[in-house]
Every structure is written in structure tokens, then in C-alpha cells.
Amino acid sequence: xxxxxxxxxxxxxxxxxxxxxxxxxxxxxxxxxxxxxxxxxxxxxxxxxxxxxxxxxxxxxxxxxxxxxxxxxxxxxxxxxxxxxxxxxxxxxxxxxxxxxxxxxxxxxxxxxxxxxxxxxxxxxxxxxxxxxxxxxxxxxxxxxxxxxxxxxxxxxxxxxxxxxxxxxxxxxxxxxxxxxxxxxxxxxxxxxxxxxxxxxxxx
Numbered sequence: 001x002x003x004x005x006x007x008x009x010x011x012x013x014x015x016x017x018x019x020x021x022x023x024x025x026x027x028x029x030x031x032x033x034x035x036x037x038x039x040x041x042x043x044x045x046x047x048x049x050x051x052x053x054x055x056x057x058x059x060x061x062x063x064x065x066x067x068x069x070x071x072x073x074x075x076x077x078x079x080x081x082x083x084x085x086x087x088x089x090x091x092x093x094x095x096x097x098x099x100x101x102x103x104x105x106x107x108x109x110x111x112x113x114x115x116x117x118x119x120x121x122x123x124x125x126x127x128x129x130x131x132x133x134x135x136x137x138x139x140x141x142x143x144x145x146x147x148x149x150x151x152x153x154x155x156x157x158x159x160x161x162x163x164x165x166x167x168x169x170x171x172x173x174x175x176x177x178x179x180x181x182x183x184x185x186x187x188x189x190x191x192x193x194x195x196x197x198x199x200x201x202x203x204x
Contacts, residue, residue, distance in 0.1 A: 125160060
């Protein structure tokens, strides 16, 4: 601040009156604050930056999990990040006939037929009463060979024959585990059980 200017300003006779003194004090205060603000601006220029502030959006893009190795999907505790969708095949199922010719299943269904045949019988009471009929059954096997469902889709018309089919399937459980050729997690198998008496049986 220039002291000469202030000295000349204060030596003015008109400022010796009470009103003049008040004006002089006001002028000095304004000059003091002006220079103080100029010095503050130079010392802290960031407070006086009037440029427009800009905002930026950052988008995090997660890569598709199917392109990652299983090790990349493991969290700190070793749990998979997509546990509910580990493998589409693991959640799938297929429905086939016990007499299927599909190469993926034929060897497995042959083993099932042999096991059921070892337990299936013609009930003695049905033979004595010459009861015949055809039963269509549906049962579901999971990968370890366990059976999770057994239904009679079409009955023979005789409870004794239908019950024997259910008994034979239950007695055969568990079935062998799925071989490598079977990729599904659940296999629904339709099986036909035919009860027919020979001519000699009918003549009795």
C-alpha cells in the first residue's frame, strides 16, 4: 500500500471534521481490504478458479462369465460367482423310451432293463384270474442313479398289475450312476410293461 497517497489524503483540511474523519476511515478500510483480497488471491489461486467444473462418468463393464476360466470365477471363499448357472447341461433333462436306440443312452437303458427284469414278476393272483394288460410307467433318474419320481402314465385296468410295476421299479433302485455319454442331470424314462398269458396258462 502507498503511504504517500494515504498521507496526502489525510492532510486534506476537509477531513478534519467528524464527517471527514469518518469518510477517511471508510476509505482507508476499503483500500486495506482491497489489497488484502489481492494478496489472498495470489496466495490461494485455486479458491478463485472460476472455470466450469466438469463431471465424468465411469462405467465398469463386466466381461461375460462364460469366457472366464473356472478359477477366475472363484471368490475369496472359493465359491463360484455364478453358482446357479454352473453348467447349462447340469440343469437340463431329457425324456427317452426304455427301448431307445439313441447311442448316448442305449447302453445305460439296457442295464436298467436287466435290473428291473430281475424284480418284475407276474402276480400269482393275476395269473390265476387270467388278468392281462399293459402298463405305461414314467420314472426319473438323477446322476447318482437315484429315482426321484415314479408315475403310472397309463394303467392296465387292474390295480394288482399296476402295483407290481411300481414295486419292481422301487426294488431296482438305485440304478447305476450316469456314464460319461449322458450329459443331462435328470433322465426321464418311459417304460412299457406287458402282461400276457401264454395259451397254456389260459387253458388252466
